[in-house]
Amino acid sequence: MFVLGVNDCFHDNSAALVCDGELVCSIEDERLDRIKHTAGICWGGEPPYGSIEWCLNEAGVKPDQIDAVAYSVDMNAYLALEQLAKSIIFSYKKMSLKNILKLRFARKDLNAGFLQGLTYGYFVKRKRFLREMRRRFPNARFFDVKHHLAHAASAFRLSGFDRANIIVVDGLGERYSTSLYVGEGNVISAPIRQYTYTQSLGAMYKNITFYLGFGYFQEGKTMGLSAYGEFDERFANVVNVSDGEYKVDLNAIKKLGKYARYDGELLKTHKDIAMTLQTQLERIGVALAKTLYERTGYRNLCLGGGVALNCCMNSAILNSPYVDHIYVQPAAMDNGTALGAAMEGYARLGFESKSHMSHVYWGPEFENDEIEAEIVRSGLPYRRSEDICRDVARLLVDQKIVGWFQGRMEIGPRALGARSILADPRSPEMKDRVNIVKSRELWRPLAPSILEERVDDWFENAYPSPFMNLNLFFKAGVKEKVPSVVHADGSARVQTVSRHTNPLYHRLISEFEKLTGVPIVLNTSFNTRGEPIVCTPAEGLRTFKVTGMDYLAIGDFIVERGG
Known part of the structure; x- marks a missing residue:
């Protein structure tokens, strides 16, 4: 049974092919088109046709041999937002962009709708892509896998663990930015706890990264800079941690901007901000692991989502009293959701979908x-x-x-x-x-x-x-x-x-x-x-x-x- 996993919506376009529950090959569009973190449809990019075709060619599989295609986003969750986007575009179509921006920043409740309005055109593009995929793969069943579930599956179903707690932390997946699950046998539970996009740890870290003078997808620089700094309570209130819960303070993040503003030189203040933010993130990671451990008693932990690339957080979690063994999906960003979607799709076909991804060498090779x-x-x-x-x-x-x-x-x-x-x-x-x-x-x-x-x-x-x-x-x-x-x-x-x-x-x-x-x-x-x-x-x-x-x-x- 062949299952094709597809990540086409946000960033790091990718595809993965699974045969009988075992990974055969996987690749990211950026390896083929040479555009780092290739944007998906909802980010204004194109579908990952290159990755899909490479996987088919690498495995020697014809389109009519594919039994299922699984996408790493649940577009049903976007239907209401699509209607909202239509209404926003209709309301704004006679306004200048300058006035729209003024309105957006004057009314915070419009922020999410405004962004969805700007992306309404991508709903149309994605529907066209889905039609083309149904034509291209005539014998396949099609599954939508919720974004965070795809992250969770990429970690748990490829970990080799029979039972494990699962933490997914990223910028945003559908409506949520942090999700906690439990994996047992061939089943990943419904989310035990979720935090919405207003409590996004990924967005918090990204915003501070911008303040420090770094760019998109450069959160690793902030993590690296933290080793040069000291913890400073003045900056710690960007996110508060207590009793296994956390709360991001959006106003505190904005205020922090005046301290973090980068003028071409990294100062002690910048280093201290990075260290304080990193320390708070590690505390949150440990708190989430504790929440799951107290619920299940399991000491195996799987991590997915872009924030799981933060190796300092991962180690803090591993060294906590709540974890003995850890598996972090190496393609933890959206590229790995193609893996998770494929594995979850295989499970939905009714098969045992568990394996152990012990290496990352699934891409092209040359004689x-x-x-x-x-x-x-x-x-x-x-x-x-x-x-x-x-x-x-x-x-x-x-x-x-x-x-x-x-x-x-x-x-x-x-x-x-x-x-x-x-x-x-x-x-x-x-x-x-x-x-x-x-x-x-x-x-x-x-x-x-x-x-x-x-x-x-x-x-x-x-x-x-x-x-x-x-x-x-x-x-x-x-x-x-x-x-x-x-x-x-x-x-x-x-x-x-x-x-x-x-x-x-x-x-x-x-x-x-x-x-x-x-x-x-x-x-x-x-x-x-x-x-x-x-x-x-x-x-x-x-x-x-x-x-x-x-x-x-x-x-x-x-x-x-x-x-």
Whole structure:
């Protein structure tokens, strides 16, 4: 039974294909169209036809073989809003945009309706898309999966847990921004607790991120900045936490803007705001985990939604008394809802829909013949390596920055050893060198990839982190050995590398350990600022050319800089 999961509505357009309850492949539109966080229909973009076609071609499946298509949004929840949008457009059609904006900001109750009014045209576009999908997949059943349920399914149904509590936190899904569920066997419960969009933790974090001078989808910068700051009670009232509940204070967020206003320099105030906001978010995460634990007694926890990319929050939850085991969906943003919709769709067909997504390598892969042809076209000097892992380990020891392009591409926002830029973490200068290559701010941290079997030797409260979604603290006496991957507070966003899920990357790090005694390499994503991670050999070669990397290890070949 083939089920196609589709995320088409908000951002990070994507598709996923499941066969008999097992993930076959998945991809995000941004990997194909090279537009980071490709917008969905309701954000003014187009349907994810590229991702859908890639999944079909990758699996060798014809459209008439698809048994079900599952969307990661319930458009029935939007029907009332569609009618509201129509009425708003009718009321406003003779008004100038200037006057509409005045009216909007004068009357807060119009805000949501105004935004829906602006997007009314997208209802029309989406209906057209749904008609085309029914024509394209004539034998399929079609399911609408509520957005937060799709997030929940992407985490629980792929966690390997039989029973678990589930937390979904994002900006907005239909009407809700935080949802709590329980997963038992093949069933995900109705929501136990939900918070509406006015209490959105994702929106709160986004707004503070804007105040600090960062842009869309740059909440990770705020999290990174927090390590340089101190908790300040003056800023804590943006969100209040008590008795397992939280309340976002919209007025406090607006007032905070005058303190956070960015004029080209990050001050202590900015750092303290980031730390205070981060601390409050972590407290909320623990409070939500406590609420679920007290209800069920379960110590397994699954996390989904864009806020689940906050590895500091995830670790605070894991280290709380309410959680023993955690699974964070690696494609936690809307890209992962295609996975969840597909798994939930399979369950709705009446089948057991449980699996364990132990790796992220579900994207495109390229043969050596294709790779060599692209290298020849690039005109760059290259050679075939007899042992790519040994040769790259030696380059890293020689203080070279190496692009690493191997195997099937990752899904989700993290480079996890398939499309990575690698360097020697022992060099104090390497952090700045790599940040310059990436055109990143020099204060931003870089991540370590460590052999899974060595993590206990290097980190406190060690826990497997194959998707780089936990923040661990180095043990005393070892962080001095790898200064380029140690953040300001002595922590790191860690990737643990298993020989079972990525044997080539594991062997590379093992070769590096043989030469240095250190089972860690510095790892960051293979892209330049503002671009998605490279997908194809041509993109990898182009990015290699325009950055300051020294070598590119792509397939069995090592490419050098020309000239």
